[in-house]
Every structure is written in structure tokens, then in C-alpha cells.
Amino acid sequence: MRFVDEYRDADQARALAAKIAALCEPGRTYKLMEVCGGHTHTIYKHGLEDYLPESITLVHGPGCPVCVIPMGRVDDAMHLAAREDVIMTSFGDMMRVPGSNGSFFDAKAAGTDIRMVYSPLDSLKIARQNPDRQVVFMAIGFETTAPSTAMTMLRAASEGLSNFSVFCNHVTIIPAIKAILDSPDLRLDGFIGPGHVSTVIGCRPYEFIARDYGKPVVVAGFEPLDILQSIYMLMLQLSSGRSEVENQYSRVVPWDGNLVALRAIGETMELRPYFEWRGLGFISHSALKVREKFAAMDAERLFSVPGVRVADPKACQCGEVLKGVLKPWECKVFGTACTPETPIGTCMVSPEGACAAYYNFGRVERHRVPEAAVVGNAVAGNAVVGNS
Amino acid sequence: MTTGDTRQGPGAGGGWIDEALREHDHAEALEAAAPARPEDPAGRPVLPVADRERQVLDRIDRARRRRPRVREERITMSHGAGGKASRTLVEAVFLDAFRNPQLEPLEDAAELSLSGVRTALTTDSYVVSPLFFPGGNIGDLAVNGTVNDLSVAGATPLYLSAGFILEEGLPVADLLRVTEAMRDAAAAAGVRVVTGDTKVVQRGKADGCYINTAGVGLVSRDVQLGVARAQPGDAIIVSGPVGDHGITIMLARGELDIEADIVSDTAPLNGLVARLLDAVPGVRAMRDATRGGVATILNEIAAAADAGVLVREDDIPVRTEVRGACELLGIDPMYVACEGRMVAVVPGDSAGDAIAALRADPLGADAAVIGHVTDGPPGIVQLKTAFGGTRIVDLLVGDPLPRIC
Amino acid sequence: MCLGIPGEVIELHPQQPDLAKVNVSGVKRLINIGLLADDPPKPGEWVLIHVGFALSKIDEAEAAAAMEFLEGIGQAYEDEIKALQESLIE
Numbered sequence: 001m002r003f004v005d006e007y008r009d010a011d012q013a014r015a016l017a018a019k020i021a022a023l024c025e026p027g028r029t030y031k032l033m034e035v036c037g038g039h040t041h042t043i044y045k046h047g048l049e050d051y052l053p054e055s056i057t058l059v060h061g062p063g064c065p066v067c068v069i070p071m072g073r074v075d076d077a078m079h080l081a082a083r084e085d086v087i088m089t090s091f092g093d094m095m096r097v098p099g100s101n102g103s104f105f106d107a108k109a110a111g112t113d114i115r116m117v118y119s120p121l122d123s124l125k126i127a128r129q130n131p132d133r134q135v136v137f138m139a140i141g142f143e144t145t146a147p148s149t150a151m152t153m154l155r156a157a158s159e160g161l162s163n164f165s166v167f168c169n170h171v172t173i174i175p176a177i178k179a180i181l182d183s184p185d186l187r188l189d190g191f192i193g194p195g196h197v198s199t200v201i202g203c204r205p206y207e208f209i210a211r212d213y214g215k216p217v218v219v220a221g222f223e224p225l226d227i228l229q230s231i232y233m234l235m236l237q238l239s240s241g242r243s244e245v246e247n248q249y250s251r252v253v254p255w256d257g258n259l260v261a262l263r264a265i266g267e268t269m270e271l272r273p274y275f276e277w278r279g280l281g282f283i284s285h286s287a288l289k290v291r292e293k294f295a296a297m298d299a300e301r302l303f304s305v306p307g308v309r310v311a312d313p314k315a316c317q318c319g320e321v322l323k324g325v326l327k328p329w330e331c332k333v334f335g336t337a338c339t340p341e342t343p344i345g346t347c348m349v350s351p352e353g354a355c356a357a358y359y360n361f362g363r364v365e366r367h368r369v370p371e372a373a374v375v376g377n378a379v380a381g382n383a384v385v386g387n388s
Numbered sequence: 389m390t391t392g393d394t395r396q397g398p399g400a401g402g403g404w405i406d407e408a409l410r411e412h413d414h415a416e417a418l419e420a421a422a423p424a425r426p427e428d429p430a431g432r433p434v435l436p437v438a439d440r441e442r443q444v445l446d447r448i449d450r451a452r453r454r455r456p457r458v459r460e461e462r463i464t465m466s467h468g469a470g471g472k473a474s475r476t477l478v479e480a481v482f483l484d485a486f487r488n489p490q491l492e493p494l495e496d497a498a499e500l501s502l503s504g505v506r507t508a509l510t511t512d513s514y515v516v517s518p519l520f521f522p523g524g525n526i527g528d529l530a531v532n533g534t535v536n537d538l539s540v541a542g543a544t545p546l547y548l549s550a551g552f553i554l555e556e557g558l559p560v561a562d563l564l565r566v567t568e569a570m571r572d573a574a575a576a577a578g579v580r581v582v583t584g585d586t587k588v589v590q591r592g593k594a595d596g597c598y599i600n601t602a603g604v605g606l607v608s609r610d611v612q613l614g615v616a617r618a619q620p621g622d623a624i625i626v627s628g629p630v631g632d633h634g635i636t637i638m639l640a641r642g643e644l645d646i647e648a649d650i651v652s653d654t655a656p657l658n659g660l661v662a663r664l665l666d667a668v669p670g671v672r673a674m675r676d677a678t679r680g681g682v683a684t685i686l687n688e689i690a691a692a693a694d695a696g697v698l699v700r701e702d703d704i705p706v707r708t709e710v711r712g713a714c715e716l717l718g719i720d721p722m723y724v725a726c727e728g729r730m731v732a733v734v735p736g737d738s739a740g741d742a743i744a745a746l747r748a749d750p751l752g753a754d755a756a757v758i759g760h761v762t763d764g765p766p767g768i769v770q771l772k773t774a775f776g777g778t779r780i781v782d783l784l785v786g787d788p789l790p791r792i793c
Numbered sequence: 794m795c796l797g798i799p800g801e802v803i804e805l806h807p808q809q810p811d812l813a814k815v816n817v818s819g820v821k822r823l824i825n826i827g828l829l830a831d832d833p834p835k836p837g838e839w840v841l842i843h844v845g846f847a848l849s850k851i852d853e854a855e856a857a858a859a860m861e862f863l864e865g866i867g868q869a870y871e872d873e874i875k876a877l878q879e880s881l882i883e
Contacts, residue, residue, distance in 0.1 A: 001712065001818045003799035003839060003851055006860055010776035015866040038796065047777020091844075092718075109464040118644065118717065119845025121825060144797075148846045151827050196797045199841065199849040222797070224775045225863055251856035252797075252841050252849050261828045261848070329441055335448030340785040341472050342459060351718070361779035363445055364770055366438075648820040712818025716842075718796050 003251070007223030008046075016228040017051040018371040023235040026376040030056045032234060033324055034192040035177060037064030037352025038222055044361035046224040052231070053372045059186070059324035060357075062176045063194055065141045066093045066350035067322060068277045069169055071312060074099035076305035077167055080136050081112050083303065087130060088114045089123040090138040096349050100310055103349075120152035120166075127156070127164040136299045139166045144196040146170040146288060147261035150268040153290075153297050167299040168290050171275065173197050174205050175286035179277075181213050185325045190234040192227065193219040195249050200265075202257025203245050210243040221249040268294050276309065278346060279319025318345035321354055328358040335359060449767070456480045470680025470725070471784025493614055496676050497541035499607065506607035508543035510534060514599040519562065521640035523633075523652030526599055527569035529727055532656045533678065534603035535577045539661040540674035540730055542613045543605030545577065550601055551585040555594040566597060577656035579603075609665055615685075615733065617672040618693035622761040623739035625732045627660060627746055628653070628754045629705040630682050634724035635713045646716065648709045655728030660749045664732060667745035672733040680784050682758075683722040685731045686769045687783045689761065696764025699781070701774045703758045723784045733761065797843045799851055800824070802834045815842060 024030065034040055040060045043049065049058065062068055078099050081088035088104070095105045095116060108114045113133075117123050120137050127135035139149040149166060156164045173194055180186060193206055198219045206217045216237035220230035230248040237244060247253055268291055275287030290298035299305075312318065315333045320326040328334055328347065338344040340356055347353035456476040466473035483491060490498045497510035514530045530550065538545040550570065554563065574581055632653040639646050657676070665671060675685045682704070690697045706714075706721045714721045728751065734742045739757050746752030764770060769781040800815035800822075811827035813834065826834060826847045834840050840847035 001708075001715065001799075002801075003856060004715070006863075008773075008775045009863070010774070012863045012866060013776055019866065045779055046773045046775045047779045048775075050777045105464055105466070106460070106462070109460075109462045121845045122643070144848070145844060147828055147848070148825075148844050151825065151846065196841070196843060196848065199797075224773075224777070229859075229863070248859075251852050251859055254849065258828060258849060260830050264828070327441075329444040334444065336451040339451075340782075341476075360782050363448070363780050364765075364768070364778055367778050369776065644822070646820055646822040650820075709819035712820040715798050716817050716820060716822065 004223060007221065007225040009225065012225055013051055013228055014369055014371045016225070016232050017369055018374075020051075020056070020228070020232050020235055021053045021372050021375045023232075023239045024053055024055045024375040025239070028055065030189045030235075030238065031059050031187060032056060032190050032192060032231065033059040033061045033180065033186075033188050034220075034227070035061035035063040035173065036192075036194040036197070037067065037350065037354075038195065039192055039220065039227060040064070040354050040357050041352050042222050042224060042227060044357040047361075047364075047367075048224055048227060049362075050366060050368050051228060051372055052368075053375050054368075055375060056231070056235075058192075059188060060321065060328075060354035061180060061191075061324055062277070062280060062322040063142065063173060063197075064322075064347070064350050064352040064354070065145070065169075065171055066097060067318065067346040067353045068171060068176070068280070069097065069140065069346065070276045070278045071099055071310040072276070072306075072308050073169055074103075075101070075310060076307060077138055078102075078104070078107055079305050080167060080299055080303055081107055081114050083134070085134050086113070086303075087126060087133050087135045088112070088138065089117045089126060089135060090114065091118070091140065092116050093350050093352070094138055094140060096343065097346055098343060098349065120149050121155075124152055124156055124161070124164060127161055128159075131163060133163065134302075135164050136303075137164070137166050138169070140169045142171055142173050142194070142197045143200045143265070144194075146265050146269065147200055147258070150261075150264035153268045153294055154264060156297060157294070162296070165297045165299040165302050166290060168269065168288055170269070170288040171277070172271075172286055172288070173201075175283045176277065176280065177206075177209065179280050179283055180323060181209065181215070183323055183325075185320075185323060188215060188324075189238060190216040191218070192230050192234070193217045193245070195219065195221050195226075195253065198247075198249065198253045198257070200258050200261045203247050203253065203255050204257075206245045210245050214243045216243045217245045219245070219247045219249050219253055221252065267291075277322075278312065279322040313344055316345040318347045318355075321347045328355040328362075331355065335363075449765075452767075466785070468679075469784060470678065470684055471723070472782075473785070474680070475783065493616070495541060495614060496537040497543065497603075497605075499541065508538050508541040508605045508607055509602065510537040510541070511600070511602045512537065514601070515595070516637060517595050518637075518640050519566065519596050521636055521652055522650070523636055524654045525566055525569050526597060527566035528573050528652075528654045530599040530601050531570050531573035531577060531579070531581075532654050533676070533727060534601040535573075535579055535656045535658055536676040536728075536730065538603045538605040539656075539658040540613075540676050541605070541607070542609055542611040542661075542665065542674075543607045544662075545579050545603055545605040545658055547582045547604045548574065548579055548601055549583045549585075549603075550581050550599060552587070553594050553598040553600070554586065554588045555596050556588055556591045558596050563597065566599075573656065577658055609669075611665060611669070611671065613671065613673050615673045615675070615689045615692040618689050618695060618733045618761045619672070620695055620761050620763040621736040622672055622733050623736050623742070623757050624686070624689070624697065624699065624759045624761065625734060625739065625742055625746070626677070626682060626705065626756060626758050627657070627730045627732070627752045628728070629707045629710065630677065630726055630729060631706055631710040631714065631721035631724035633727040634681070635710050637725075638717070639713065644717075646713060648713055650707065650709050650713065653726055653728035655751055657728065657730055657751065660746060660751045661730070663745045663749055663752075664742060668734050668738045668742045670735050670738055671742070672735070674730050674732045677726045677729045677731050679725050681721070681723040681725055682729075682731060683720070683769070683781050684784060686759075686781060689733060690767050690769050693761060694766045696762040696766060697759060697769040698762045698764060698772065699759030699769070700772045702772075703756055705754045705756050722781060736760065797841045797848060799839055800842050801839050802826075802836050804836055805833075813847070815840065815847075817842070 123137040343349035347355035746755035806812035839851040
């Protein structure tokens with residue numbers, strides 16, 4: 001597969017591993033956060049930690065839009081789905097997220113009309129095919145996905161569809177990163193920046209991280225070599241005392257973002273004054289809602305939802321995992337009471353959740369490549385280890 | 389939209405959470421009662437991170453070996469996906485109710501002794517939607533699937549039964565097409581459909597047509613097969629590219645606006661199996677790779693043999709288009725159903741002979757060794773990625789592709 | 794959810810300008826290219842696909858530069874290993 005296979009070459013990986021290890025100061029440890037759930041998934045799926053020296057720890061961030069949805073909002077969605085006149089449509093990732101009374105999956109088994117879609121456009125198609133029913137699209141995702149919801153709404157408007165609406169749970173990434181930076185629990189050295197969110201918002205929004213907090217940011221692609229190269233670029237910055245925003249994913253991410261996408265979002269949605277994030281609490285101006293102008297497509301306005309705030313189960317430590325304070329296996333109920341089959345929290349149920357990634361892929365002894373074992377020869381290239 | 393009202397969740401559906409936590413606390417208490425470890429001034433055990441992680445992994449391993457229980461109140465599509473939920477359902481409900489020595493191995497067919505003659509018996513139900521798809525129809529699946537379950541048990545398939553549940557309104561022409569396919573498939577496989585049944589249910593049930601089959605065969609070879617016989621050093625072989633059938637069905641549903649040149653791999657494997665057994669009498673086990681895909685079988689091997697399994701991503705054959713479709717849909721081809729592929733476990737030094745025998749048959753042209761049984765952590769399937777890192781391949785949770793066979 | 798796949802644009806929809814057929818490893822599908830309205834893709838160009846929409850064009854020049862870097866270090870690495878091994882042979 002073009003633009004995929006080239007970024008999975010093992011030899012190049014080992015070369016990068018050697019270079020990364022060479023830049024590590026002996027005796028110093030580094031904590032790098034990958035914000036995006038997709039990166040967490042790739043890291044575990046490809047066993048990337050085998051290519052990093054012990055002194056580098058990857059901290060998993062809150063960039064999993066399913067994971068950060070609080071239970072109360074799931075309950076609201078279930079309430080909408082339960083209406084006789086509603087066909088609820090949702091991405092597969094949401095199907096097994098537990099609310100107070102089970103998940104979409106459970107509700108479907110009990111007879112509720114909930115359908116999985118791969119695109120909001122599929123939801124629109126269902127609306128066209130079922131003019132006598134109300135079709136609600138459960139809109140989740142960061143700025144990556146918001147434009148698609150926006151374009152779909154614009155399409156629905158231009159077609160004059162009156163039975164399509166959106167339950168908007170889009171969240172924005174920058175406030176979450178800021179909450180992490182301001183959190184006293186965490187001492188991070190740098191960020192592996194979100195890849196696909198950046199195709200929409202560009203790289204400028206991250207400048208405050210480098211400028212005001214002094215942490216380097218490298219916007220990274222999703223193939224294993226992309227992530228390794230990004231880590232290499234971060235280590236280069238750290239070893240030379242720089243803190244800048246760099247774009248490793250330049251083949252896809254334009255520095256200025258996608259103006260058409262941003263305009264579409266702007267036309268159909270606006271920021272909520274505040275929104276509750278699972279584990280991170282209330283964050284101001286961190287989520288989107290449907291604009292007044294499109295009220296006829298706002299499921300929250302069309303139908304009433306309970307809007308009750310539900311606390312997470314006592315044992316759930318998703319919040320700390322999302323902030324990177326705990327590694328998945330450090331959560332008390334990881335793997336025992338909380339498993340992908342019986343998830344207590346969202347980190348375990350979303351394919352991008354750190355717990356799911358670790359449980360499904362990472363539960364294995366590290367087999368570090370030899371190149372990752374030798375640290376500290378500051379001149380990259382001297383740390384080459386022979387294949388003896 | 390949020391009010392000041394906060395509720396302590398979860399509610400009615402969450403009883404199992406409390407129970408799971410109680411079990412967990414109990415396990416923790418047992419651990420705490422274990423012999424003392426060195427502690428830091430705050431009273432916490434002083435252990436390097438890797439050891440703490442190891443402890444958690446051990447705890448999880450113990451949790452996974454607990455007696456299976458169905459926690460859901462209702463059947464969900466996961467229970468039919470061939471993954472974890474299916475397994476739990478079979479063990480906790482059916483095995484628990486019917487338990488007997490012939491059923492216990494839970495292989496693709498049961499081995500019976502009828503007046504001293506070794507026979508194999510299998511049953512299957514076919515609920516695929518749509519009924520007709522590139523590469524065949526439900527009739528092909530019904531015959532080939534049953535033939536394959538018998539073949540991988542080391543039996544020569546002989547006789548099939550076919551029970552039809554027809555939906556009111558099904559075009560008779562469709563039924564004719566299905567039956568003709570079954571006739572041709574049976575002839576190709578050298579089996580006969582000798583008995584059957586027909587029921588008709590009202591419009592809205594049975595989605596056109598459901599078929600249930602049973603198959604009977606003779607185990608005339610002197611073979612002892614079963615995944616529990618796998619041992620470290622054994623080679624794991626797959627007879628051809630994986631995922632063709634599941635993806636074909638997904639695309640044939642027409643919901644995804646995807647076009648591709650992929651057809652179902654439905655085929656009878658009795659000839660292929662015979663070649664393998666001729667060349668390598670010491671075959672340890674064979675499985676028909678259907679729902680849940682190759683990944684499910686690898687986990688079954690690891691669990692039954694209480695050994696590790698290590699496979700190499702690079703060595704698993706997948707057609708380019710199947711891979712493309714899987715990437716588009718975000719599905720792992722290892723979990724996608726096949727209908728004409730088998731997985732075989734053979735002693736390590738017989739791998740060469742096994743591959744040669746399989747490749748001599750058109751259905752096995754792309755047979756490949758994908759990995760080995762190891763003395764790694766028992767019950768765990770590990771994968772060496774194309775990239776060189778290592779990760780786990782667990783049993784499927786949920787149901788990415790419903791109603792594919 | 795972050796799932797973004799590269800695909801090659803094969804043809805633009807004759808009637809609907811915001812739809813295009815893409816090829817992903819031999820699998821073809823219609824996607825919406827409305828988000829690239831400022832610089833619509835042409836057949837032969839590659840795009841990043843996310844939930845049925847093209848989010849961005851894949852810049853071949855940047856991709857080539859990235860590959861050059863990677864191949865470069867890969868080659869340099871191989872050269873080093875070779876040099877190391879040869880020096881050991883003495």
C-alpha cells in the first residue's frame with residue numbers, strides 16, 4: 001500500500017532507534033506525551049516501545065474523543081435512541097461505551113433501532129431512505145471529524161432534509177492539552193502532536209506550548225516510522241535546548257490547516273461555554289454545539305435529553321489514565337474487573353483508548369532491539385550496535 | 389445542558405461492576421496476605437517498574453482463567469461473532485449443560501465411537517446475509533463448511549443433512565439456485581445430502597433462508613488430532629490468503645459504496661486435507677478458519693495447549709484488495725472470516741513437507757508457515773509486526789462483521 | 794476515529810463535483826471531496842480519507858522528501874554496520 005508500507009520498514013526503524021538512543025543523556029529520563037489516541041493505538045499495535053531506550057517513557061494523552069465523553073452524555077444519547085421515532089446512527093467506536101444502563105450495543109440487543117455507520121454521509125442516506133423517521137447522528141471526534149459532520153449538515157440543508165439531526169459531542173484538542181500542561185501531576189518533556197487534527201487546525205495552535213511552556217512539539221504521522229522519526233525530532237530539540245513546533249507529517253498536514261474545513265465548522269457550529277470531559281472535569285470553550293441557525297438539525301434542541309451529570313463508577317481511574325498520570329496497567333481494575341469485554345470505563349472500550357490498546361496489544365514483555373539499548377553517544381551514528 | 393444534579397452511576401445494568409470489583413478486591417486481599425516484600429518508608433513495596441507490571445500481567449492472567457460466565461442479560465451480536473463472547477457462551481451455557489467427554493474438546497467436529505468404528509459428527513447453521521454474493525451463495529457455504537469441519541477432524545466426509553428454514557415470500561427461483569449450488573458443491577466434495585427438513589416462517593423472520601446442516605464422516609486414518617496436542621516447536625500453517633469471505637460479504641451488503649474484485653473463498657477442503665495427512669501423518673491439529681478468523685484459532689491453540697504462539701505479520705498471506713478494504717474499514721484481516729481456508733499445526737521439522745503437499749493442490753497454492761508454538765507465556769498469542777515490534781493478538785471482542793456465514 | 798487512509802483519486806463524479814472515486818489498494822469507493830474545494834484533487838493525486846471525506850491532499854514532494862530522509866538514515870545505518878563488521882574482521 002502506497003504511503004503506508006514505506007513507513008513500516010524495519011531497517012529504517014532500527015536506524016532511528018540508534019539515533020534516538022544516542023541523543024539520550026545518560027542518567028536522564030524523558031517523558032513524551034502522544035496526545036492522540038490514534039498514535040497510542042499505533043504505538044502498541046506495532047510494538048514501537050521495543051525501539052525506544054528505557055529512559056524514554058511514552059505517556060498516553062487524552063486524545064481519544066470517545067474516551068472523554070462523560071457517562072451522562074452517553075445516557076443522553078441512549079435516551080434519544082430509545083425514542084420510537086428515532087433511528088440512532090453512530091460510529092462503531094461508540095457502540096460499546098457503557099452508560100448508566102448499558103451501551104448502544106445492549107440497547108440494540110433489546111430492540112432499539114441503532115445503526116452503525118462509517119461516515120455521517122451514511123446517516124444522511126438513512127434519513128433519505130426513512131422519511132417518516134427522525135435520524136440522529138451521534139457526532140463525536142475532535143477537529144478531525146467535526147468538518148465531516150459540518151459538511152453533512154450543509155448537505156442536508158441544501159437538500160431540504162427535515163428528518164436529520166446531530167447530537168453534537170465534538171471536542172477540541174487545544175484546551176485538553178492546556179489542561180495537561182497546567183496539571184501539577186505531570187512533568188512532560190515534549191509532545192508528539194496530533195496528526196489528523198492538525199490537517200484541519202494546522203500547526204500554529206500548538207505554538208503556545210513551545211513558546212509559553214518551553215516544550216517541543218512535533219506533529220506526527222500515524223505509521224510506525226512517522227512516530228519514531230517524530231521522537232527523533234523531539235530528542236534533537238531537547239538535546240539542543242530548543243522548543244519549537246515542527247511538522248513531521250508534512251506530506252499530509254498543511255501548516256495553515258484546512259480553511260474550507262474550518263469555515264464549514266464555523267458556519268454550522270460554535271464553542272460551548274464549557275463541557276465536561278471524563279476525567280479532566282469541566283473545561284471552558286472545549287467543545288462544539290450546533291449553531292442557532294441550524295437549530296432544526298440540533299438533536300438537543302429538537303428533543304429533550306435528561307442532561308444529568310453522572311459520576312464515573314468509583315473504581316474507574318480513566319481520568320488519571322487520560323491525563324497520563326497512570327499507565328493503563330497501573331489502574332486498579334485494569335484487566336481484572338475492567339476488560340474490553342466488560343469495560344468499566346471508556347479507556348478500555350474505545351479502540352483508541354490507552355487501556356484497550358495496552359490490553360489488546362501491549363500485554364507482553366518488552367523485547368527491546370539492541371539499538372535501543374545503548375544511550376548517550378551524543379554524536380549520532382557512534383551508537384551503532386553491530387548485529388553480533 | 390448539564391444541570392447541577394449528579395447521579396452515582398451506573399444503575400440497573402451495573403450490578404456486574406460491583407461484583408467484578410468484589411472479586412478484584414478479594415484477589416488483592418489474597419495478594420496482600422502473601423509473604424512480605426521490601427518496602428519504602430511509605431510502606432509501599434519497592435519493586436522496579438517492570439516487576440510491578442509483571443505482577444499486574446500475572447493478575448490479569450489469573451482473572452482470564454476464571455470460570456466463564458455470561459454477564460449479559462440478553463444475547464447480542466457479539467455472541468455470534470466467533471470471538472470471546474461466543475466462546476464464553478458456549479462454555480458457560482452449552483458445555484455446562486451438556487457436558488460429556490465427546491463435547492469437551494470443542495473441536496470443529498466431535499469424534500464418536502459407533503460400535504468401535506471411529507466417526508466424526510458436526511453441525512452448522514448458515515445465516516449469511518445477503519444469500520448470494522461474489523464467489524457463491526448460502527448453499528455453497530452450507531455444503532463446504534460442513535465438509536470442512538469433518539475434514540479437519542481427520543474424517544472422510546460422507547453424508548450431510550440439510551434443514552431449511554424459509555421465509556414466507558422467498559422467491560422459489562432463489563431456493564432453486566441455492567439447492568443447485570448445494571448439489572454441485574456436494575458432487576465436487578464427493579458427499580451426499582441424504583436427509584433434510586423444511587420449515588417456513590412468516591415474512592420478517594429468517595431473512596430469506598437459513599440452513600442448518602449436520603455432517604457425518606469416517607475417521608479411517610490412524611490420526612489423533614486436537615489443538616491440545618500442539619507443542620513448543622510446532623509450526624503453524626495457513627492454507628491460503630485470509631479474509632476473502634468476510635470482506636466479500638461486507639461489500640456485498642452494498643452499504644459501503646465500495647467496489648473491489650474480491651470473491652468468497654468458499655471451497656471444500658477434503659482433498660487438501662487428505663494430501664496433508666498423506667505427507668505428514670504426524671499433523672497435530674487442523675481447524676477450519678471461519679468466524680473470528682485466524683486470530684481466533686491461534687488463541688484456541690495457545691489456550692488448549694497451554695503454550696505460547698508467535699506468528700509473523702509478514703508471513704500471513706492477505707490479498708492486496710482485502711488488505712485495502714480492511715484498512716478502509718479499520719478491521720484487522722486476522723479476525724475476518726474465511727470459508728475455504730484451514731489452519732494446521734504440524735511438528736516443526738515436518739513444515740517443509742506440509743507446505744509442499746499443500747501447494748501441490750490449487751486450493752493450497754499460497755499455503756504458508758505463519759508462526760510457531762512456543763514456550764512463551766502460556767495462552768498468549770504474540771505477533772511480530774512487519775515493523776519488527778511485538779504485540780499481542782487477543783480473542784476478538786465485539787463484532788466487526790455481523791452475519792457473515 | 795483518527796483513522797485516515799491514503800487513497801488515489803481515480804475519477805471525479807460527472808454530475809456531483811464534490812464526489813470522487815478513490816482507489817485504496819485495489820478497493821474503490823466514492824468519497825466526498827468537498828473539504829478540498831479550494832484546491833480540488835485531480836485523478837492521479839492522492840488524498841487522506843477520513844470517515845468518507847478527503848481531509849487533505851498528500852503532497853508527493855513532501856512525501857518524497859520524507860522517504861529520502863528515511864532511506865538516507867537506513868542506508869547510512871547499513872553502511873555503518875557494514876563498516877563495523879568489516880573493521881572487526883581484521
